[in-house]
Ligand SMILES: *[C@@H]1O[C@H](CO)[C@@H](O)[C@H](O)[C@H]1NC(C)=O
């Protein structure tokens with residue numbers, strides 16, 4: 389009771405008290421922001437971007453902390469239940485073996501990986517819907533356990549990318565809570581090519 393009262397007053401007063409790096413209501417909630425750059429576009433939590441901006445995997449890292457060890461990045465699309473397709477989550481990336489690269493970009497200690505799996509990156513492509521609305525795409529950075537592997541119960545979902553239950557995945561894979569997170573939004577049916585034509 390007390391917790392929900394605190395949360396709603398924080399929302400009413402602009403969320404200043406609780407710095408959230410995950411969308412309202414998303415579990416696990418994270419308040420340390422993962423630095424995410426798509427080329428020269430820096431993602432502030434909740435930023436609405438064109439689909440075309442997100443075509444290639446972003447550069448990620450953290451500010452104000454020197455990480456050591458290995459990290460796992462998940463990117464999860466959370467479609468509104470009203471979505472025509474009936475889907476609620478789409479796994480857009482699950483990339484392992486991120487380590488500090490030693491590079492610094494705009495104050496960010498950049499993390500890189502050579503891995504392209506367990507699930508390679510593919511950019512947001514929300515379906516066309518009426519009325520249009522933005523969909524959330526959430527980035528979660530976890531410490532990677534030394535024996536990390538996709539648990540058997542999640543292999544099919546990781547392969548099909550549909551319907552991932554991240555809280556359950558975390559539990560089954562022995563992941564602790566995400567250290568850093570961020571999210572962006574892309575409007576349903578965003579077809580940047582067509583929009584460029586209209587604007588030209
Ligand atoms: C961030 O999260 C931690 C752990 O949940 C909490 O202790 C801390 O108060 C939070 N900080 C802010 C600014 O919300």
Ligand SMILES: *[C@@H]1O[C@H](CO)[C@@H](O)[C@H](O)[C@H]1NC(C)=O
Pocket residue numbers: 428429430451494495
């Ligand atoms: C650099 O990072 C800050 C946040 O730390 C951000 O506000 C700014 O847009 C970034 N600038 C560039 C050029 O990426």
